[in-house]
Amino acid sequence: MTAAAEGSPPLRVAGMRRSPLLQSEAVQGFALISPTFVYALILLVLPILVVIAHSFWTQNYLTIDHTFTLENYRIALTEPIYRDLLWRSLYISLTVSLLTVVLAYPIAYFISFHGGRHKSLWLFLITIPFWTSYLLRVMSWKVILGYNGVLNSGLMGLGIIDEPSTALLYNSSAVIITLTHAWATFAILPIFVSLEKVDRTLVEAATDLGDGPLRSFLRVTLPLSVPGVISAALIVMIPTVGDYVTPKLVGGKDGVMIANAIQAQFGKASNWPLGAALSVTTMVIVSLMAGATVLIIRALQRLAR
């Protein structure tokens, strides 16, 4: 016992000398995230840096001229074709996010407030379309909107139109319709979560203070579910700006978006620096638009008080 007592102080000192680095919570935290962090660094940050670097260089047939230049950005921002494609992409993604949020909100509201015991069943049903490939879902819209498609045959069968309409497929509306459907679930879930967090007693309190169902919704439920609306809008908006598959499949000539142009620069046109400049421009503009969306929704929320 005595020996142990005598032996313990030096042991403790040794222990303290050995471990401050390992005992620090920050170090432990970094250790925990490091695999993911390294992975993200290699596969996300490095490629972005490479893209940014390329955007300041020039393609010289098969080689790349590494002299610094802003020429690519001048082309990306002033050439009418790229400006139009960028505007169209922003227009499509804004319209899609607006439509998706507006259509998703009632569904999320219904599940949250009236789903009762079947909430999980409803959420499960909503995820069912994800059991098939995204390409198949886009293809099915082709079947619906096509020249001999379901919609045209249906309208002709009803005698509303005489010959198949070509206005349905291969334009930006087709892209909007397809994307709105494809992203619905991603909008429903965050809105549902934020509605679940709204204390039902607050709605009762609003009713008690004289509000009818519509007023209490506009003054309590809606403002309190704004965080969900913001995340839904962003989750839909950011990826749809850069969507490449959908416009390729259902967009036709009029539905081409900026991502298709970027793909062309890295592919057939073989002008990586211009493609990189277009990517960076899109990235910056999407970030600005996302920030603006958050600010606008917040301002609307304040106005509603």
Place this chain on the structure above:
Amino acid sequence: MLERVQSERTQSDRTMIDIRDVTRSYGSFKALDNASLAIREGEFFSLLGPSGCGKTTLLRMIAGFDTPTSGSIAVDGQPMDGIPANRRPTNMVFQSYAIFPHLDVEQNVAYGLKRLKLGAGEEKRRVEEALAQVSLTGLGKRRATELSGGQRQRVALARALVMRPKVLLLDEPLSALDKKLREQMQVELRRLQQAVGITFVLVTHDQYEALAMSDRIAVMFGGRIAQVASPKEIYQRPINRQVADFLGGMNFVKAEIVEENGASLVLDTLGFGRVKTDKPKAFVRNGGNATLGIRPERLRVLWDNAAAKFEVAGKVVERHYFGEITHLIVEIPGLEKPLSVTETNDFGADDIPVGTSIRLGYDPEALVAMAD
């Protein structure tokens, strides 16, 4: 209008809430079973009972958040059938306070006024007045998240009072506060009710809270109203053992009915002998037996040669010290259960050794007869 009520400050005999034969069933379970109650104008009325007794269901039906399966509720002479909660002349203070987290204190209080379109000046004046009533002047710009529990409760009160309702409904408003704040708020709530003169209906499971604040109390068990009376009456003359037990300690003694007439009862008991008591109004005999009750604090220790006109003798078997009082358990020959006695410590009740033979004096007024 508020000023007029304030100057009168009297409680009228006019009925403000008329509850007639109200039943609320969920399938075969009756949350409320044929309850009838008349709450008077300007009264501080409490619904008291254990959880699941139907008191909150009844309150929510007055507010309009729940609908009676059968029966009717009228507020200020107006039948409430089919009238939604937002058009009733009642306002509620919720158990969780339900303060709107996205609004500041002023906006919370002004919430219900916005719809009335009073004009900015009048609205502001009424909000200020309501905040002053609950001593929150100057905190109008605080966010709900920056308030303490007690302050939230005051905001909930101001938000309801600013609507000048005919009836203010309070659903366990003090249960989330700590003991000291709760006692302070009891006094303040009572004072506020006296000042505004509005009919208050309080739901609580805390008997002391109900006793301290109410003009009248309805004690409820299992969806039924057991007794409606003033706090003193309920405490001193409980209608049955269940009510007596819920409102604090009570010694129960088996008794045999010897004589019964319009106003009084003569009972034979072991320990207390033959006792003549007032007959409670709602007393209905059930066979030849009854129960006699006496509150522990109505029994007092007789020291040395002190004598009382009525006394029982026994032996101390347990002693529990509670600071200002001592709780003695005294065995009385002939009684199946020992008596509980609470005695203040002024004369040294805390020093009586267990095993001591003592005499207990009592006032025959303190004995209450209950039907078995």
